[in-house]
Amino acid sequence: MNIEEIKLQLDRSSDQHLYIQLYSKIKKLILDGILKPHTKLPPIRKLAKKLNVNNITVVNAYNLLQKENLVYKKVGSGTFVNVINYNTDTEIDYKQYLHTLDESNIEYLNMFGNVIDFSNTTPTNDLFPVEDFKYVINLVLDRDKGNAFKYQESQGYYPLRETIKNYLSNYMINCDISNIQIISGAQQGIDILSKALIDYGDIVFTESPTYTGAIAAFKSRAAKIIEIPIKKDGIDLIYLENKLKSFRPKFIYVMPNFQNPTGYTYSETKKLKLLELANKYDTLLVEDDYLNELSFNNKYPQTLKSLDKNNRVIYIKSFSKIFMPGLRLGFMIIPMSIQKEILVAKHISDISTSGLMQRALDLYIKMGLFKKHINEINRIYKKRFEILVKSLSDYMPKQISYFIPEGGLNFWLSLPQGYLSDELHDLCIKRNILITPGSIFYANKIKSNAFRISIASVHESVIESGIRQLSEIINELLNSSNINKYYFNPITHL
Ligand SMILES: Cc1ncc(COP(=O)(O)O)c(C=O)c1O
Structure with a gap:
């Protein structure tokens, strides 16, 4: 069948870009076998005019199809449907590539495998839009x-x-x-x-x-x-x-x-x-x-x-x-x-x-x-945020004060006066939980009872257990005898 005989409709009210919609529709026609190998796709200007879109929309859609080897281009002749190869060679190549990863990197990753990292404000890798950026x-x-x-x-x-x-x-x-x-x-x-x-x-x-x-x-x-x-x-x-x-x-x-x-x-x-x-x-x-x-x-x-x-x-x-x-x-x-x-x-x-x-x-x-990426990370961070807020309310000892922000990545918590967050930090490390002690955020590195936790580097699945463990460690610290050893500036702490 020729694509010109097919009614292609784009939904202008959808959030999805028109070029992605066009790419998906043609892709489906190819994968379903409706467009046979070596069928010529309409010239860019012609299709753009027919769909009432910019030429660049069609160019982008064709480029995406080419990137996936679904079509090929012949200079001077146009764009044609490719022969689809369903074997998994590319996956095998990918696995071979994985074996070439530096062993020390793998060890490094394993070493941190069990750590729940509330200290890092770098987004987790899965939030990076690698494919789109590529x-x-x-x-x-x-x-x-x-x-x-x-x-x-x-x-x-x-x-x-x-x-x-x-x-x-x-x-x-x-x-x-x-x-x-x-x-x-x-x-x-x-x-x-x-x-x-x-x-x-x-x-x-x-x-x-x-x-x-x-x-x-x-x-x-x-x-x-x-x-x-x-x-x-x-x-x-x-x-x-x-x-x-x-x-x-x-x-x-x-x-x-x-x-x-x-x-x-x-x-x-x-x-x-x-x-x-x-x-x-x-x-x-x-x-x-x-x-x-x-x-x-x-x-x-x-x-x-x-x-x-x-x-x-x-x-x-x-x-x-x-x-x-x-x-x-x-x-x-x-x-x-x-x-x-x-x-x-x-x-x-x-x-x-x-x-x-x-x-x-x-x-x-x-x-x-x-814009699409910002919407996506907002959705993910909001979920993490909600789980964190609930976990704090469920587990945090009542002596801990904390601030719930309206956005961003960071939560600021305070131990009662007299306790030192550096000490909490050291206890946490022994239990594979990372937090950031407040002292580092002052020019003269004063002793601080406050500490920061961030939702950037923790997946939804570990937040609750992380906060539960952190709360247990805090309880242990509160029940120990280390109180009233330090003086804090009351203005700068919660
Ligand atoms: C408040 C603030 N400003 C600036 C930076 C540095 O950002 P960039 O990676 O763009 O250099 C950071 C990084 O953590 C930050 O927290």
């Missing part, structure tokens, strides 16, 4: 050939910056393409910002507790760090203003949404007041937005940047937690006044972020795959 990389390589491997401009691949600008309008962030700087991960953003702005002895304000990678970057520039306590509704503004009266920081580094490590989100009033203070005391705010997209109540909290009327906010966005950390991709929105310094620091750091990865991300977002 497909997009191949499209980029077919399209751009060697250009994909040249040095990219230090500021970043222009089409990606344009795509990001459009993407940001969904979040009410307006900026020029020229304000966007591509970076090899948010950590690099923090680092080049430090190189560009901080001189020996300069002052930087941070929330307390805060992200350890930021503390390390500021310390590497010999900055003096002043820590401002964070509360459940955001940074302590009274404490902050008092410090601003005495010190002029180069910037204030904050995570207003789903803060790391606490999970706290600033109220809108606090966000606005913080912007007001930055203006009043003439300083900059560095907003580290590492997972705004992970919201469990379908409401995306506002970014500071979207409220920033006076260009006070340097916005840093990571794609690590919401996409794939190994890509090493992120971006910053920077005011014109510091653009030159940032560009120089970026160039010195790594000349440019991988051009191939930038091109692939650009196409990935343009094809709507990023």
Whole structure:
């Protein structure tokens, strides 16, 4: 049968992309034997016109079919149905490949096989959209050939910056393409910002507790760090203003949404007041937005940047937690006044972020795959989140206080005053449970009764048993005699 005799209908109200729908329909026709080997598929333009879709929709569908060897292309003649080979040779090859895996890697994996890792904030591998990304990389390589491997401009691949600008309008962030700087991960953003702005002895304000990678970057520039306590509704503004009266920081580094490590989100009033203070005391705010997209109540909290009327906010966005950390991709929105310094620091750091990865991300977002991925991880994380919340309520001893965030990956828990979370951490390791003790999140590594657990690296199936075991260990610690040995700053703990 000829495909033109078949009625192909695409569902425009469906969430699924039109090219995927088209690919699936033709695939089914081939696998069902309705389209016989060597049947010619309609020319791209003709089919696009018939279905009332863009040519690229048909191109993408045909490319997917070709990728699966369901069709073949003859230069100048068109696309034809392939002879389907049902043997499993490819699977055998794959198994052989597995045998070539470095034995030490396998040992390493086994060693951690039984560990329940609440400490890691890296997504589990199954959350990485490997197939989709592979497909997009191949499209980029077919399209751009060697250009994909040249040095990219230090500021970043222009089409990606344009795509990001459009993407940001969904979040009410307006900026020029020229304000966007591509970076090899948010950590690099923090680092080049430090190189560009901080001189020996300069002052930087941070929330307390805060992200350890930021503390390390500021310390590497010999900055003096002043820590401002964070509360459940955001940074302590009274404490902050008092410090601003005495010190002029180069910037204030904050995570207003789903803060790391606490999970706290600033109220809108606090966000606005913080912007007001930055203006009043003439300083900059560095907003580290590492997972705004992970919201469990379908409401995306506002970014500071979207409220920033006076260009006070340097916005840093990571794609690590919401996409794939190994890509090493992120971006910053920077005011014109510091653009030159940032560009120089970026160039010195790594000349440019991988051009191939930038091109692939650009196409990935343009094809709507990023949005699809965010929906998917939100669904998975929400499930993990719900199981964790229930398990905490079922098992955690009542002396433990904890905060339930509205999104993100992190939960912040506190032992009663006098107990040390480093000690809990050591006990947990012996029982194959990993947590992150609070002490590492302070610039001066104070003793802390708080600790962080994350849902990034734990599958649904192990969360309940992990929290049950953690609760047992905590009970043992509470029943031991180690109380009242330590003093804690009551402002910085729950
Ligand atoms: C708050 C925060 N900012 C930045 C980073 C670094 O992210 P990237 O992998 O994009 O360098 C992390 C990583 O854990 C983080 O937690």
